[in-house]
Amino acid sequence: MSGIILFEYWRSSASYRVRIALHSLKLDYESVPVNILKNEQKEPDNLSRNPQGLVPTLAMDGRMMTQSLAIIEYLDEIYPDAGFLPPDPAGRQRVRALSYAIAMETHPVCNTGVVTHVMDITQGGDAARNAWMQKFIGEGLTAFERLLDNADTGKFCHGDKPGMADFCLVPQVYNARRWGADISGLKRVNAIVKRCEKLKAFAAAHPDKAKLSV
Missing domain, CATH: 1.20.1050.10 (Glutathione S-transferase Yfyf (Class Pi); Chain A, domain 2)
Known part of the structure; x- marks a missing residue:
C-alpha cells in the first residue's frame, strides 16, 4: 500500500477526529478498518503499527503515527495554511x-x-x-x-x-x-x-x- 493510509474504526472518536482533519486539508487517503468490536486492535498486525493496541494509526511520510491529537498537530505543522491551532x-x-x-x-x-x-x-x-x-x-x-x-x-x-x-x-x-x-x-x-x-x-x-x- 502507498500514499496516506488511516487504520481506523468507523465509530471511534479518535479516528473521527483525524478524518475531519484529513478532509479539512482535502487529502486523499485509504481507510483500512480495524474492528474493535472483534478486538482486532489487539491483534499482531495492529500492534505492529500501534503498540498500544489502539486506533487510529496514520501511515504518512514513511511513518506510522499514533495518538489522534499528535497526528492533527503534525498535519497542522506540515501544512502551514491548515490553521488547526492559532498562531499565538x-x-x-x-x-x-x-x-x-x-x-x-x-x-x-x-x-x-x-x-x-x-x-x-x-x-x-x-x-x-x-x-x-x-x-x-x-x-x-x-x-x-x-x-x-x-x-x-x-x-x-x-x-x-x-x-x-x-x-x-x-x-x-x-x-x-x-x-x-x-x-x-x-x-x-x-x-x-x-x-x-x-x-x-x-x-x-x-x-x-x-x-x-x-
Missing part, C-alpha cells in the same frame, strides 16, 4: 486545553475497553453501561460548555474558523447523541456543532459515511 501561544494553549478536556478527560473513561472492563467486573448490563456513558459524557460536555464562556470563543470553539478543539467536540457530541446523554441545555456546544455539521469536511468524516466506505 495563548491561543494555542487554549485550543489544546479545550481539546484535552475531551480527549484526555471525557473520552478515556468512555473508551470501549474501559467500559467493557467495568461492566465485566461489576456484572453491569446495558442499563449500567448507558448510565455510565450518560454520566461521564454529560458531565464532560457540561464542563466544556463552561470553558466556552470566554471572549475567544467565536462561531467555533476558538474564533471563527474550526480547528482542533472542534475536531474533538463534534465526535463527542455524536457519542452523546448515541448514548442518550441530555445536552439540550448546552447552547454554545450545540450551536458550534450545528455550524460544524454544515461544513463538507465534517460531513465527509461522519461515522455513517466512514462505515459505508469500509
Whole structure:
C-alpha cells in the first residue's frame, strides 16, 4: 500500500477526529478498518503499527503515527495554511486545553475497553453501561460548555474558523447523541456543532459515511 493510509474504526472518536482533519486539508487517503468490536486492535498486525493496541494509526511520510491529537498537530505543522491551532501561544494553549478536556478527560473513561472492563467486573448490563456513558459524557460536555464562556470563543470553539478543539467536540457530541446523554441545555456546544455539521469536511468524516466506505 502507498500514499496516506488511516487504520481506523468507523465509530471511534479518535479516528473521527483525524478524518475531519484529513478532509479539512482535502487529502486523499485509504481507510483500512480495524474492528474493535472483534478486538482486532489487539491483534499482531495492529500492534505492529500501534503498540498500544489502539486506533487510529496514520501511515504518512514513511511513518506510522499514533495518538489522534499528535497526528492533527503534525498535519497542522506540515501544512502551514491548515490553521488547526492559532498562531499565538495563548491561543494555542487554549485550543489544546479545550481539546484535552475531551480527549484526555471525557473520552478515556468512555473508551470501549474501559467500559467493557467495568461492566465485566461489576456484572453491569446495558442499563449500567448507558448510565455510565450518560454520566461521564454529560458531565464532560457540561464542563466544556463552561470553558466556552470566554471572549475567544467565536462561531467555533476558538474564533471563527474550526480547528482542533472542534475536531474533538463534534465526535463527542455524536457519542452523546448515541448514548442518550441530555445536552439540550448546552447552547454554545450545540450551536458550534450545528455550524460544524454544515461544513463538507465534517460531513465527509461522519461515522455513517466512514462505515459505508469500509
